[in-house]
Amino acid sequence: MTNSDAVDRIIHSAETQCLKRGSRLSKKRTLILRCLLLQEKPISAYGLIDTYREYFGGDMPATSVYRILGFLQENSLAHKLQLQNKYIACSHIACDHDHGSPQFLICVQCKAVKEVGNNVGLVTEMNKVFERSEFRMITPQVEMVGICDKCQRVDSG
Amino acid sequence: MTNSDAVDRIIHSAETQCLKRGSRLSKKRTLILRCLLLQEKPISAYGLIDTYREYFGGDMPATSVYRILGFLQENSLAHKLQLQNKYIACSHIACDHDHGSPQFLICVQCKAVKEVGNNVGLVTEMNKVFERSEFRMITPQVEMVGICDKCQRVDSG
DNA sequence: CCAAATAATGATACACTGTATCAAAATACG
DNA sequence: CGTATTTTGATACAGTGTATCATTATTTGG
Missing domain, CATH: 1.10.10.10 (Winged helix-like DNA-binding domain superfamily/Winged helix DNA-binding domain)
Structure with missing residues (x-):
């Protein structure tokens, strides 16, 4: 919002x-x-x-x-x-600034989404995985599921 | 197959x-x-x-x-x-052996899919991204789009 | 400015993906 | 065997997305 x-x-x-x-x-x-x-x-x-x-x-x-x-x-x-x-x-x-390919974190519980910048370390590791499998990476765009700060608190509280 | x-x-x-x-x-x-x-x-x-x-x-x-x-x-x-x-x-x-959460490479062109094992380096970096954003990773399951070996050859040849 | 060309939107129909609900069949178990 | 549970089937429907053609805006050249 x-x-x-x-x-x-x-x-x-x-x-x-x-x-x-x-x-x-x-x-x-x-x-x-x-x-x-x-x-x-x-x-x-x-x-x-x-x-x-x-x-x-x-x-x-x-x-x-x-x-x-x-x-x-x-x-x-x-x-x-x-x-x-x-x-x-x-x-x-x-x-x-140009912000490259989008990477998203998605909260599995409340479905909130956070768009994060291109994370160099992550992209490097993604590249390695592709290369090991004889694939080539064409975009580091990725969606990753986790649980957000707020929902963590609610769950544990 | x-x-x-x-x-x-x-x-x-x-x-x-x-x-x-x-x-x-x-x-x-x-x-x-x-x-x-x-x-x-x-x-x-x-x-x-x-x-x-x-x-x-x-x-x-x-x-x-x-x-x-x-x-x-x-x-x-x-x-x-x-x-x-x-x-x-x-x-x-x-x-x-137990093979953990699935990670997939998907060829954007021919749609072939390769299931790869849990890549420690990748999981580590994913974890860092989550932590920086105050999310918690719950599964390293991820789907990444790239281009497979075969389609690379066809494209360049 | 007007008319023709191009771009954007609307209307209709339809295909694909998935779920909810209840009925029937198959299986397990005393 | 007969009952309880699990699995499968039938029907209906909601959600997601595209194809096609008609209509309306917008641009552009004369």
Whole structure:
């Protein structure tokens, strides 16, 4: 969840990036991105339809949502979490540095997701595993399941 | 793909393991496991229905397939590849040693999958990533996308 | 500015993945 | 053997995603 001012700033940054890339962040794409940014947790495509209706009124067809999610992913503005079939806004839109391939930690209990930067040590070890198996790594993108700080406390308390 | 004799041996080993665990590898469960073992690549649940019909004749309902897949996973005889919604037989059924959590390499092109053992260095680095983010690792199970040896050659040649 | 071309969105239909529920059959067990 | 438990089947349905074609916006060249 990002507060409204911050969302505006991120949207603006996203527009700039799209301009630079020669792609267009249309009105509808902006609204879906806004829906994503306002979530605390990953959300499904159909969840986005509901959220869109709540925030902005009107129905967005599923096909449009999927297309827009595709666009956002191509432009590194959103990611799909394959382990959950859900989507989140990229947490680095407003960062000016290039942040490489996304790596995610997923809480098995509350489903919270944390996008972490490229961890050099991890990437190195992933590379080794690939090489030992005669595979070649093409992206260090990875999703790892664990349990978050908050849920750990609740469980043990 | 495993040849028929080897499959028989693996099935026997699976029966032994189930016995040890107090679970039952019923006839139908055996047949689905056999279908999995005869595949070269991961297969979808509905793909298994077709395969089952080809090999053994008769229709197995989807509900049964999913239930049996659940059983096989609980008993570490099969794994679900979350990135593809497909299933494979565990490649270590006939090994007597405990092989820990599965780690998979997936070829982005031909979709071949290699199950690799627990790589100590990788697990260590995963642990570090979790700790830095105040998550706790609960399983080093992970799926990593790359490109296999064969597809590399084809691409470059 | 207008018209044609391009891009984006909508509508409809459908395929694939998976689950819930209850009924029937098979197996275990006293 | 008969009852209890486990396993499987049948039916219905929810969730995820794509294909196709129509419609609406937007850009671009004259």
